[in-house]
Amino acid sequence: MKKKQSSIGQWLVSGVVVVLAIAVGVFIWRKATQAGGEPTPVASSTAPGSAGAGPAAASTAIRHPIAQAAPAPASTAPLPALDASDTDVASALLALGGNALDGLLQRDQIIRRAVATVDxxxxxxxxxxxxxxxxxxxxxxxxxxxxxxxxxxxxxxxxGPYMQVLESIDPRALVAWYVAHYPLFQQAYRDLGYPKGYFNDRLIVAIDDMLAAPVPDAPVRLVQPKVFYRYADPGLEARSAGQRLLMRLGAEDETRVKAKLRQIRALLTGATLPAAAASAG
Structure with a gap:
């Protein structure tokens, strides 16, 4: 007889998050419980230049300049300082994501969190x-x-609430907002430890990595060697954090997320990535 495991404190919870604070459509993960408050997010958990960074993160040559993005900026108003931007950014994202986003958004250091996660x-x-x-x-x-x-x-x-936000966002309006606020993302990326890096290139790397996630055959088998669950297939467990999380959505939602990612990528780069090519690997 099938049995449901329900002790939230015993394993990993995959948090489905549309990054750029639901803005650019990539996902992250965290443990189910954490004692105390969250530390100030000033850097990613893995040092810049370590495994997974790849040439795109370290190179000084810009591959995907933000100026080539199709939508025009949504506003010409002066940008706030990065460390004073939370109110402005939260307001804009709530307008993009609707009421469903209101209870999901972390309200402090939004852009720094998004940049560190994408990286x-x-x-x-x-x-x-x-x-x-x-x-x-x-x-x-x-x-x-x-x-x-x-x-x-x-x-x-x-x-469900995360997918509701994802489906409600207009990719063109989303990218227009991102373009208008890009200097803040670039500053946060440099502060993260990439003084010569270009955040939009890293974003495209993250999107392409997510698009390359396979769709596992159901049911997806897991193992629990210690506390946390892992994929039983070593090939799936060896995938990136972003791909492992996307695979946990299930085939239907994974397909929906990838479709949104391809739309956003096309707007950011001016090039449409075919579905078959995006899912290869």
């Missing part, structure tokens, strides 16, 4: 102190039968 997603792990959104409510669900542990399809219900 970390193509790596093997993402720190717990850099989340731009709150994690899903409820426990991470698995099912057990005949000695096997599998990912429960009921987890999709926990991600």
């Amino acid at each position: 970390a997603l193509p790596r093997q792990s993402v720190g717990t102190n850099i989340l731009p959104l709150k994690t899903p409510k409820g426990a991470f669900l698995v099912e057990q039968a005949d000695g096997a542990i599998t990912l429960s399809p009921r987890n999709a219900e926990r991600y």
Whole structure:
């Protein structure tokens, strides 16, 4: 008989987060519980230039200049200082994401959190102190039968509010907002430890990495060697943090997220990435 595992303090919860504070459509993860308050997110959990950074993060040659993005900036008003931008950024994102975003958004250091998360997603792990959104409510669900542990399809219900925000966002308006606020993202990226880096290039790396995530055959088998669950397939477990999280959404929601990512990528680069090519690997 199948049994639901429900102790939230015993394993990893995959937090579905649309990055740029739901703005640029990539995802992060964190532990289910954490004692005390969250530290100030001033850097990613993995040092710049370490595994997963890749040439795009370290190179000084700009591959995807933000000036080539199609939408015009939404406003010509002067930008606030980065460390005084939270009120302005939260207001703009809530206008883009609707009421569903209101209870999900972390209201402090929004851009710094988003930048640190984007930088970390193509790596093997993402720190717990850099989340731009709150994690899903409820426990991470698995099912057990005949000695096997599998990912429960009921987890999709926990991600419903995040998918609602994702579907409600107009990609063109979203990218226009991002372009208008890009200097703040660039400053946050340099402050993160990339004085010669270009954040939009790293964003495209993160998006492309997510698009390359496979769609695992259901049911997805898991193992629990210690406290946290892992994919039973070593090939899936070896994927980046962003890909592992995307795979946990289930095939239907993973397809929906990838479609939105391709729209955003096309607007940012002026080039449309075919679905088959994006999902290869």
